[in-house]
Amino acid sequence: MSDWWRGAVTYQVYPRSFQDDNGDGVGDLPGITRRLDHLAALGVDALWLSPFFRSPMKDMGYDVSDYCDVDPVFGTLADFDALVARAHDLGLKVIIDQVLSHTSDQHPFFVESRKDRVNPRADWYVWADPRHDGTPPNNWLSVFGGPAWAWDARRKQYYLHNFLAAQPDLNYHNPAVQDWALSAMRFWLERGVDGFRFDTVNYFFHDLLLRDNCADYRVKPEPEGNPYGMQYHLFDKNQPENLAWLERIRRLLDDYGAASVGEMGESHHAIRMMGEYTAPGRLHQCYSFELMGYDYSATFFRDRIEGFFKGAPDGWPMWAFSNHDVVRHATRWARHAASTEDLAKQAASLLLSFEGSICLWQGEELGQTDTPLDFEELTDPQGINFWPEPIGRDNTRTPMVWDASPNAGFTSGKPWLPVKAEQAARHVAGQTGAQGSVLEHYRAALAFRKGSAALRTGRTRFLDLREPVLGFVRGEGEGALLCLFNLSPVALSVTVSGVGAPTGPSLHAVLQGDRLTLGPNAAAFLPVTGTVAVHD
Incomplete structure (x- = not known):
């Protein structure tokens, strides 16, 4: 494909x-x-x-x-x-x-499964007997609150629901x-x-x-x-x-x-x-x-x-x-x-x-x-x-x-x-x-x-930079990009080499000589032209 x-x-x-x-x-x-x-x-x-x-x-x-x-x-x-x-x-x-x-509890399969323990879909959902004191078989919890088990009086068993009781879990071991x-x-x-x-x-x-x-x-x-x-x-x-x-x-x-x-x-x-x-x-x-x-x-x-x-x-x-x-x-x-x-x-x-x-x-x-x-x-x-x-x-x-x-x-x-x-x-x-x-x-x-093969499928090489700057190079050779982000609302600047001027969806990024100013919440995409280096 x-x-x-x-x-x-x-x-x-x-x-x-x-x-x-x-x-x-x-x-x-x-x-x-x-x-x-x-x-x-x-x-x-x-x-x-x-x-x-x-x-x-x-x-x-x-x-x-x-x-x-x-x-x-x-x-x-x-x-x-x-x-x-x-x-x-x-x-x-x-x-x-x-x-x-899981399905809805109104799905025909669950309606059939809960009728008794011997019907054709009796084992299509996760059923379990209660403990001797009537409590659920284990301590599993539902994402939506409470135990992950609901009691069904017809089968005299609990069924598993990882989410709502109206969403019984299917038994994929079947x-x-x-x-x-x-x-x-x-x-x-x-x-x-x-x-x-x-x-x-x-x-x-x-x-x-x-x-x-x-x-x-x-x-x-x-x-x-x-x-x-x-x-x-x-x-x-x-x-x-x-x-x-x-x-x-x-x-x-x-x-x-x-x-x-x-x-x-x-x-x-x-x-x-x-x-x-x-x-x-x-x-x-x-x-x-x-x-x-x-x-x-x-x-x-x-x-x-x-x-x-x-x-x-x-x-x-x-x-x-x-x-x-x-x-x-x-x-x-x-x-x-x-x-x-x-x-x-x-x-x-x-x-x-x-x-x-x-x-x-x-x-x-x-x-x-x-x-x-x-x-x-x-x-x-x-x-x-x-x-x-x-x-x-x-x-x-x-x-x-x-x-x-x-x-x-x-x-x-x-x-x-x-x-x-x-x-x-x-x-x-x-x-x-x-x-x-x-x-x-x-x-x-x-x-x-x-339009960038580097961003779609190029590999990533991260740079060792201090917070709040995230930096990495995407791709290799022609088309490679240095990506830099100032993840803060405070402006800062870094020294860069081996790159051209910011391009594409860059934000609040200005390159003057080798000094790159990154404004608040800046993003910079810089074409790689040589050996990339970034310093505080």
Whole structure:
């Protein structure tokens, strides 16, 4: 197959929040199709669609009740086919979510499985007897709060749910479950999708002995807002059987020339596991939440990127600063910036300079910030369960802002989440063609990356520089680039040699002789002309 995905940039679309075309306040597939020109003009290579399958929407579509149909709130299969055709006409690849580690409790398979212990699908989910005192079989916790086990009076057993009780986990130790999952993927491959993003890709298998997890070896000075983070998840996920299953998936994808990216839901060894999961014959790419925290230091970024390629020279990462599950980076990193716009533009230059593939979250090309929501406005079960912190996910999922019209041009009805004044001020229409806007900077940075073999696929050599300067060389020979970033709101300068003047999506960077001034939140891309040296 073509390696189009290697070094590519994917744009994540959250269907509920992108564009509503029927006026019910919820985004839909025809709306996405109508707005695909925005993605083509932005310069991305692919779009990733978050779930649009039939679902009770207990977890906004990540609880699937029919894997081979479109939920009516989003449209029809014909609408999906039209979206794929239009995307391909525009030169865009289409990747869709696959939420296969668990189903909805309303999925026909689970309805059958819970009837009794002898039905044909009795072993399709993870069932366990209670302890003698009636408590769950072990101490595993749900990401969304409480035990990861729910009692079912019909079978007189507990079933495993790593997320909501309405999201029972499938039993991938059963080969029939694997065969079914492959058939669901094949359905969409036959409809022309270019690949899949696998949700919680390290959650497929559980420990058959149901052993207790131990406490997190990183001692916490006080309890976390979500106690899930207080365990070391040795047995409820991350099992070795996952690797052989990924190899089965890869064989299917290779038959269709399709690509894959896995979401690494892990906080302990994510970088190492990303390497394992993208070894030859497994996933093409893997991404984690490693760059979606609050650290904005040169040491942090170097450690994660250099660490990945040292530990997995044959693997391939996908890097992202934000997605539908975390606080937007323009909000997370605000204290490191002279302004929101400066931070947003620097983040674009920074992310698009990294070795690997890149994923952008809808709205970040506008410098969009998180939306402060009142409790009464929340829909996210995670946000509701843990109110007031950790902050839930609705804050980042508010509708896309297209223009200054009512409801931001997103809907003619009442939007499912509000568009508040701070977010409404950052819209596509107002930034299109506006010199110095975040949107135009993203377009320039994406075009620069696409035109640079060094940035798309060149190797990275980091330079030993002091905080807050991050520096590395991408590529070798003709076309190689020195990339320098001042990750602070305070101007500084460095001495450089072996390079030309700043080019491309450089920001607040001025070269006079051999002295390079890096203004607040500066980014500098300098063509390599000789032996590169940088000194404070």
